[in-house]
Amino acid sequence: MSIDAAGLFVPLELRGVTTRNRVAISPMQQFEAAQDAMPATWHQVHLGQFALGGAGIVFTEAMAVSARGRISYGDMGLWREEQADALRPIAAFIRSTGALSGAQISHAGRRGATTAPWDGKRPLVADDAARGMAPWELWAPSALPSRKEAQTPLAMDAAMIEQVQAEYVRAAALAERAGFDVLELHGGHGYMLHAFLSPLSNQRTDAYGGNREKRMRFALEVVERVRSVWPANKPLFFRVSSFDGVSGGWEMEDTLALVPALMARGVDVIDVSSGGVGGLSSNAAEHTRMPGYHVPMSARIREATRARTQVVGLVTDARQADEIVRSGGADLVAIGREALRNPYWAAHAREALGDADYKSWPEQYAWWLRARRDHLAR
Numbered sequence: 001m002s003i004d005a006a007g008l009f010v011p012l013e014l015r016g017v018t019t020r021n022r023v024a025i026s027p028m029q030q031f032e033a034a035q036d037a038m039p040a041t042w043h044q045v046h047l048g049q050f051a052l053g054g055a056g057i058v059f060t061e062a063m064a065v066s067a068r069g070r071i072s073y074g075d076m077g078l079w080r081e082e083q084a085d086a087l088r089p090i091a092a093f094i095r096s097t098g099a100l101s102g103a104q105i106s107h108a109g110r111r112g113a114t115t116a117p118w119d120g121k122r123p124l125v126a127d128d129a130a131r132g133m134a135p136w137e138l139w140a141p142s143a144l145p146s147r148k149e150a151q152t153p154l155a156m157d158a159a160m161i162e163q164v165q166a167e168y169v170r171a172a173a174l175a176e177r178a179g180f181d182v183l184e185l186h187g188g189h190g191y192m193l194h195a196f197l198s199p200l201s202n203q204r205t206d207a208y209g210g211n212r213e214k215r216m217r218f219a220l221e222v223v224e225r226v227r228s229v230w231p232a233n234k235p236l237f238f239r240v241s242s243f244d245g246v247s248g249g250w251e252m253e254d255t256l257a258l259v260p261a262l263m264a265r266g267v268d269v270i271d272v273s274s275g276g277v278g279g280l281s282s283n284a285a286e287h288t289r290m291p292g293y294h295v296p297m298s299a300r301i302r303e304a305t306r307a308r309t310q311v312v313g314l315v316t317d318a319r320q321a322d323e324i325v326r327s328g329g330a331d332l333v334a335i336g337r338e339a340l341r342n343p344y345w346a347a348h349a350r351e352a353l354g355d356a357d358y359k360s361w362p363e364q365y366a367w368w369l370r371a372r373r374d375h376l377a378r
């Protein structure tokens with residue numbers, strides 16, 4: 001079958017934009033932000049390489065909607081105009097290559113104030129103040145620490161809820177100011193939106209906790225408010241942890257109830273992940289991690305709700321990714337760690353699927369590669 005007939009290299013129209021293929025580079029925190037959560041040259045190069053590498057959408061890491069919403073001092077932020085203005089050339093470069101630029105925004109909630117992974121990904125403590133990394137007060141749905149040794153967060157009152165929701169709205173407006181094509185709300189991995197959804201982290205007894213409908217309220221209000229400032233011609237993605245992987249937690253059937261409510265409020269694509277509420281890991285239990293381990297959840301969401309999905313998790317091979325799209329497993333395939341190993345993954349995938357014309361390479365490279373191919377053939 002031709003690679004243009006179906007599968008990974010067929011463009012996808014989403015509201016007023018079209019992805020050149022079905023490959024998205026998954027959001028990946030770099031812990032490399034400059035002072036004041038500003039983007040650094042690192043991010044320009046890091047994200048730029050994926051755009052040159054042929055991906056359809058290149059997502060930024062989770063950018064914090066406020067200083068309190070950061071995971072670490074190394075996170076990029078999106079709460080000041082200066083941050084948006086510094087992101088503008090990054091988004092513009094991504095777009096100039098033919099990829100769409102995607103901004104992921106997040107509030108870390110009770111999972112904030114930690115060190116980078118290679119620094120132990122441990123909670124910041126008072127002693128860290130000596131090296132300019134004082135811990136800050138965490139906010140969350142309930143006063144439950146994310147793990148035993150973590151800080152106990154403050155349970156948010158009505159004013160704090162209003163403030164955080166307004167921060168998401170401000171970040172969405174700043175993402176538009178920066179010129180991003182796609183916005184993703186991080187609704188998984190135990191961060192603020194997911195923390196409200198999961199009964200493991202939300203034990204409130206007011207309008208924002210209790211039964212599933214009440215636990216969904218915070219996220220749905222954020223979506224509604226964000227959609228009202230994010231342009232109608234640009235797609236909105238929502239990353240879900242489709243299940244917690246911890247007993248008594250959020251389950252697939254909860255996700256199947258959440259998705260139609262998200263869609264009704266203007267979410268265009270459900271980005272299917274899992275886990276994160278129960279501890280360190282951002283994905284569900286280790287033993288479930290096999291190649292394409294979220295594809296069954298993504299397929300089920302697509303089938304049950306007619307939502308468009310993006311699937312993530314150990315997708316590493318071109319044929320595997322192509323088959324996911326062809327078989328209806330997902331509309332988009334997100335590549336994370338494999339793109340760290342090979343930032344040109346999408347371009348290589350197209351070659352592996354039979355394109356000998358370097359169609360996913362920038363013309364500045366493709367011209368030479370075609371000339372070399374012809375030379376070698378003579």
Ligand SMILES: Cc1cc2nc3c(=O)[nH]c(=O)nc-3n(C[C@H](O)[C@H](O)[C@H](O)COP(=O)(O)O)c2cc1C
Pocket residue numbers: 026027028029030060061062104186189239273282312313314315334335336337338
């Ligand atoms: C270095 C790194 C940073 C990550 N940061 C984020 C992030 O900012 N937001 C997010 O939603 N997921 C984040 N993730 C999870 C990835 O987006 C992805 O879901 C996960 O790595 C599984 O996909 P993979 O097997 O293709 O790597 C991160 C993963 C890695 C490896």
